[in-house]
Amino acid sequence: MADLELMVRRARALLGTFVEIALPAGSEGCFESGFEAIGLVHDRMSFHSKDSDVSLINAAEPGRVLEVDEHFVRVLRIAEALRIRTRGLFDIAVGRALVRDGFLPRPDRTNLCNFTGNATDIEIVDDRRLMCKRRILIDLGGIAKGYAVDLAVAALLESGADRGIVNAGGDLRVFGPISHDIHIRNGIGQLAHPTSLRDCAIATSSNYANRKKLRGKVRTPHKGPSGQSVLIDGTISVIAPTCTIADAMTKVAMTDAALAKALLADYGGHVISHAFKSTAH
Amino acid sequence: MTKKFVLLPLSLVAIEAQATVYMTPEQAQSIMFPGETLRPSFRTLDAGQIQAIRKASGVSPLSRQLKAWRASSGGWLIIDEVIGKHEFITYAVALSSTGVLKSMEILDYRESYGGQVRDPRWRAQFVGKRAGNPLRSGSEIKTISGATLSSTHVTDGVRRLLATYAIVLAGG
Numbered sequence: 515m516a517d518l519e520l521m522v523r524r525a526r527a528l529l530g531t532f533v534e535i536a537l538p539a540g541s542e543g544c545f546e547s548g549f550e551a552i553g554l555v556h557d558r559m560s561f562h563s564k565d566s567d568v569s570l571i572n573a574a575e576p577g578r579v580l581e582v583d584e585h586f587v588r589v590l591r592i593a594e595a596l597r598i599r600t601r602g603l604f605d606i607a608v609g610r611a612l613v614r615d616g617f618l619p620r621p622d623r624t625n626l627c628n629f630t631g632n633a634t635d636i637e638i639v640d641d642r643r644l645m646c647k648r649r650i651l652i653d654l655g656g657i658a659k660g661y662a663v664d665l666a667v668a669a670l671l672e673s674g675a676d677r678g679i680v681n682a683g684g685d686l687r688v689f690g691p692i693s694h695d696i697h698i699r700n701g702i703g704q705l706a707h708p709t710s711l712r713d714c715a716i717a718t719s720s721n722y723a724n725r726k727k728l729r730g731k732v733r734t735p736h737k738g739p740s741g742q743s744v745l746i747d748g749t750i751s752v753i754a755p756t757c758t759i760a761d762a763m764t765k766v767a768m769t770d771a772a773l774a775k776a777l778l779a780d781y782g783g784h785v786i787s788h789a790f791k792s793t794a795h
Numbered sequence: 796m797t798k799k800f801v802l803l804p805l806s807l808v809a810i811e812a813q814a815t816v817y818m819t820p821e822q823a824q825s826i827m828f829p830g831e832t833l834r835p836s837f838r839t840l841d842a843g844q845i846q847a848i849r850k851a852s853g854v855s856p857l858s859r860q861l862k863a864w865r866a867s868s869g870g871w872l873i874i875d876e877v878i879g880k881h882e883f884i885t886y887a888v889a890l891s892s893t894g895v896l897k898s899m900e901i902l903d904y905r906e907s908y909g910g911q912v913r914d915p916r917w918r919a920q921f922v923g924k925r926a927g928n929p930l931r932s933g934s935e936i937k938t939i940s941g942a943t944l945s946s947t948h949v950t951d952g953v954r955r956l957l958a959t960y961a962i963v964l965a966g967g
Contacts, residue, residue, distance in 0.1 A: 523815075523817055524817055524818070524900065524901075525815075525817050525900075525901035525904065526899060526900065526901060527886075527899065527901065527946035527949040527950060527953075528946070530946060530947070531946050532901065532904065532946055534817075
């Protein structure tokens, strides 16, 4: 068990949440490298920031070659592999639907009808350049936090920390020779039994508390195969070797548990579902 | 319209807000301004300054007291608090001598767990703890996955402090 009392912890407000890093005493000099890695993802992969690479794509005229951060290209490559493996359930082109449903703000002077592109319209030129064949609205909300955690873990290891915990608002990874108990909180604040993690990651999604009604239909930020909103009562958690996979696969597991289970067997992970308890208020 | 006031049992109140302490103000000083000496330069904001800060940042100061320290390099350390929907947060910002944000750290974070206090398994975590103990998550309060907490209020707070610097501290 990781005795957090013996670890030193720091927290910063990044990625729209609180990111906490815990390291053993004596490794304080490594904190900065971890937060720098998170900061890079915060700067480059936010839908909300006008200066991010996501906003660059979302504002891009078709055919123009865009210069972006190499980590952004890496995330796009991972996302494309996931899109193919999940038969389109994981799709970063969900940005348009999220703006339409009011889960993301409408970029300035945009008419959603103009965004006819899908994920296959992004052409990766090389590790730092890409081009969109049609106008597209992407959102990396389903993967960027997990990627940020993994990038921070890599940076912390590189800078000499041999163990620790990186927790980006509940998407977290435990690394090195330690175990750590975590609780899973569902969408109405109840807690499930603790799960012990060792050298792996967990991410949790729910949408009970994040729904909107539009034209008589209940919408959530999670979309099914034909773009319809997926409603779940309870939470879906995914445990996987990396937080990128854990983060992305929670969205797949919400819609198609069997597919998520099969894919996660490949990655070396699994799904934990929690329904609301009968004491729900 | 009349409002009813309900008295909560003290023990419940004590359980509902648990603090995670990341660093003390003294640690923040030495981590954010290593090797420098800092002297307190606390201010009391007047009504005109509060109005100007609100106008410049879109956010009202929570308190008239401004806890600022001047570093030997000319930079500033400000320690401030924000209240979110479910959390009470103390944070620190380090500004350069020209008011540029150098770094921001969360000092402590008090999260109210709402409905969870009714969950016996949740309550069992606090057995043997007394009110006032600086409980920390992890071995005592378990780390939690799910229901991401928004950091918007801290972001708003930083914007307010940058405006506060320009209006109150920039002149010296």
